[in-house]
Amino acid sequence: MDTRGSTPVGGLPPDSAGPHSRRLGIIAVVATFGGLLFGYDTGVINGALEPLKDDLSLTAFTEGFVVSILIFGAAIGALVGGRLSDRFGRRHNILLLAGVFVVGTLGCVLAPNWEVLAVFRFVLGLAVGGASATVPVYLAEVSPFEKRGSLVTRNEVMIVSGQFAAFVINAIIFNVWGEHQSVWRFMLLVAVLPAIALFIGMLRMPESPRWLVAQGRDDEALAVLRQVRSPERAEAEMAEVYALAEEEKVSQTGGTTDLSVRWIRRLIVIGVGLGVFQQFTGINSVMYYGTQLLADAGFDSNSAIIANTLNGLFSVLGITVGLLIMNKVDRRTMLIAGFSLTTFFHLLVGLSALLLPDGTAKAYFILVFVVLFVFCMQGTIGPLVWLMLAEIFPLKIRSFAIGICVFMLWIANAAVALAFPPVVNALGIAPTFFVFVALGLLALLFITTQVPETRGRTLEELEDQFRREYS
Numbered sequence: 001m002d003t004r005g006s007t008p009v010g011g012l013p014p015d016s017a018g019p020h021s022r023r024l025g026i027i028a029v030v031a032t033f034g035g036l037l038f039g040y041d042t043g044v045i046n047g048a049l050e051p052l053k054d055d056l057s058l059t060a061f062t063e064g065f066v067v068s069i070l071i072f073g074a075a076i077g078a079l080v081g082g083r084l085s086d087r088f089g090r091r092h093n094i095l096l097l098a099g100v101f102v103v104g105t106l107g108c109v110l111a112p113n114w115e116v117l118a119v120f121r122f123v124l125g126l127a128v129g130g131a132s133a134t135v136p137v138y139l140a141e142v143s144p145f146e147k148r149g150s151l152v153t154r155n156e157v158m159i160v161s162g163q164f165a166a167f168v169i170n171a172i173i174f175n176v177w178g179e180h181q182s183v184w185r186f187m188l189l190v191a192v193l194p195a196i197a198l199f200i201g202m203l204r205m206p207e208s209p210r211w212l213v214a215q216g217r218d219d220e221a222l223a224v225l226r227q228v229r230s231p232e233r234a235e236a237e238m239a240e241v242y243a244l245a246e247e248e249k250v251s252q253t254g255g256t257t258d259l260s261v262r263w264i265r266r267l268i269v270i271g272v273g274l275g276v277f278q279q280f281t282g283i284n285s286v287m288y289y290g291t292q293l294l295a296d297a298g299f300d301s302n303s304a305i306i307a308n309t310l311n312g313l314f315s316v317l318g319i320t321v322g323l324l325i326m327n328k329v330d331r332r333t334m335l336i337a338g339f340s341l342t343t344f345f346h347l348l349v350g351l352s353a354l355l356l357p358d359g360t361a362k363a364y365f366i367l368v369f370v371v372l373f374v375f376c377m378q379g380t381i382g383p384l385v386w387l388m389l390a391e392i393f394p395l396k397i398r399s400f401a402i403g404i405c406v407f408m409l410w411i412a413n414a415a416v417a418l419a420f421p422p423v424v425n426a427l428g429i430a431p432t433f434f435v436f437v438a439l440g441l442l443a444l445l446f447i448t449t450q451v452p453e454t455r456g457r458t459l460e461e462l463e464d465q466f467r468r469e470y471s
Contacts, residue, residue, distance in 0.1 A: 012240070012458070015144040015233045024142065024228045028151050030201035031138055033194050034094055034131035035155040037101050039162020040191050041124050042070065043312075046288065047170025048184035055181050056114045067288075068418055069118050073125020074132065075410035081130030082403020089215075090138035090208040093130065098199035100127040105191045132386075133406045137398055140390035141208040142228055144237075145458045149326040152390050156383035157319045162194075163287060164312035171309075213241050240458065263470030267392050268401050270450055275409030277443035278385040281342050282436045283377050284413050285420035286311055286370060292421065293370070296429060297353070298363030307367055314371050318378030331384055331455050335447050338380025343440030345373035350433035366429070385409075391454045394463045 045052075045067055053063055085093040104127055107120030135155050143151040170187050177183045206228075212221035221241070225234035286293065290311045294304040325334075348369040356362040393401040424432050452469075454462055 012236050013230070013232045015146060016230050018230055020226075020228050020230060024147070024151070027142055027205050027228065028139060028154050030198070030205055031094060031135050032155045032158040033198035033201065034097060034135040035158035036162040036165075036194050037191060037198065038128050038131050039159040039164075040166045040194070041101075041105075041128055041162075043163035043166030043287065044170065044187055044191065045070075046291070047167060047174065048187045051174075051178075051181065052117075052184040055184065056111075056117065058114055062114050062118075064418070066114055066118050066121060068414060070121045070125035070128065071410060071414040071417060073122040074129030075125075075407050075414065077126035077129025077131075078133040078406035078410055079129075079403045080126070082133045082400050082406070084130070085134045085137065085403075086211075086398070086400055089211055090134055090141065091202060091205055092207075093134045094138065095199060095202050097127045097130045097134065098195050098202065100124075100130070101195035101198070102192060105188060105195060109185045109189045129406065129410055132410075133403050136386045136390040137402060138208055140387075141210040141398075142206070142224070144229060144233070145456070146327070148391070149387055149455065150323055152387045153319070153323050153326050153383040156378075156386055157316075157323060160312075160315040160319050160378055160382070164316050167309055167312045209238075210241055213238075218242060237458075263467055264394065264397060264401070266470040267466055268404055270452070271389050271392060271401060271405035272408045273446050273450065274385045274388060275405045276412040277339075277439070277446060278381055279409055279412035279416055280436070280439040280443065281339075281373075281377055281381060282346070282416060282420070282433075283374065283382065285416050286374060287315070288417055289420055290370070293424070293429070294363070294367060296424060297366040298358060298360065299367075310367070310371050311374050314375040315378045318375040319383060321375075322379040322383045326383065326387070327455070329455075330453055331388055332447065332451055332453050334380045335384055335451065336444065338376060338384070339440055339443045339447060341376040342373055342381065343437055343444070345369050345376065346433045346436040346440060349373070350430045350437065353429035353433065388451075388454055391462060392452070392466065394466075 049063065049067070052058065052066075058066065081093060081097070084096070100123060104120050104124035107123060108117055111117035111120060136152050139152045139155060140148055166187075169190055173186050173190075174183060177186060180186075206224040207220070209221040209224040212218070212224065218238075222234065222238045225238055229237060290308040291304045294307050299307055322334075349366055352362060352365040352369060356365060389402050389405055390398075420432070423435075452466070457465070
């Protein structure tokens with residue numbers, strides 16, 4: 001039976017439009033404030049770093065430590081956040097993370113020295129990592145399968161929008177209060193507003209119906225489904241979720257013991273591969289060090305700062321295009337296309353740096369190819385990896401497994417972020433991007449041989465498919 005498009009899946013009636021559609025939209029907006037905070041807190045340090053270095057007298061080592069400590073915190077936050085989400089609920093975890101965002105932000109703003117700043121940057125990292133592991137799961141579990149791709153991808157839209165907003169807000173604040181030595185504190189303080197909005201908003205949002213079923217709270221789960229589905233669809237979907245939950249109780253899934261189950265172990269390997277190869281595209285080397293990269297390419301300092309804003313702009317444009325086509329193209333097709341395009345533009349950046357003479361033309365060629373890389377990456381690989389991580393794992397191990405995968409994603413992120421500046425300094429732009437080409441080819445091999453298709457199937461159908469195919 002065809003399970004794609006608008007065809008009912010597994011006997012489920014179509015999810016017709018109604019008041020529940022608006023409610024689902026509100027839930028998505030509120031929950032993705034976690035993604036906005038993710039983006040802002042990872043992007044704001046870029047513009048705040050220069051005044052911060054002067055104010056707190058950072059050395060080269062302490063500068064790198066303060067920047068990278070958030071990434072390591074995020075890796076731990078993803079791992080711990082997944083377990084907390086499984087135990088206490090997706091909504092509860094997002095509320096907790098909103099509080100951690102507030103505490104971490106205020107601690108950074110008030111930090112008297114770099115040591116205290118590093119501690120609270122680590123706290124912010126815990127919140128960023130927890131949000132990266134929890135929000136996509138929450139959105140996937142409240143969404144009907146027909147809209148799951150677009151709704152989960154909204155979180156990635158908010159992440160890149162948060163990064164772009166950080167670039168713009170930093171520029172505005174610096175132009176208004178740039179003479180103040182502590183101007184960087186104002187830049188960081190802005191993040192308190194979306195954190196408060198997330199906390200207040202989530203107080204009125206429902207818990208994940210699938211998590212409620214896993215806890216035996218069937219009446220509450222049905223009540224939530226009735227809020228976000230048509231009446232007929234809510235009843236039918238509840239029956240399917242309940243049947244799967246009962247099956248999982250028999251198989252006793254839900255923790256580290258599941259790593260001994262062959263088909264679950266195979267899915268975790270796929271998830272880890274997706275997360276690591278997403279980071280090995282080098283997207284965050286561009287988002288963290290884009291200005292430095294463009295200066296090395298031949299732009300002067302002022303031009304590099306201005307040109308770097310194009311990376312933020314085209315990041316937002318790319319994710320917007322990805323959102324529009326997400327539910328119309330198969331996941332595997334988009335991943336293969338995405339890795340093919342990013343690898344191609346890596347090659348062009350490397351060849352431009354290697355073959356073109358130093359000068360304005362070389363700088364602009366590299367700028368264009370880097371911007372096109374960012375656009376293609378954020379329109380395909382970026383959102384698809386987060387979406388597929390939210391789709392491929394069974395219910396009772398979903399957050400735990402995503403925690404493992406996102407932990408490895410953040411470790412890969414940290415490795416690229418720490419290695420990129422010294423590698424470019426030692427080898428130059430061309431060899432560095434040729435390394436990204438080699439990693440892109442490995443990613444294509446992995447996608448074509450290991451990654452399953454998930455579009456157009458309910459979460460329950462996917463689990464049944466994986467259990468049969470990988471056991």
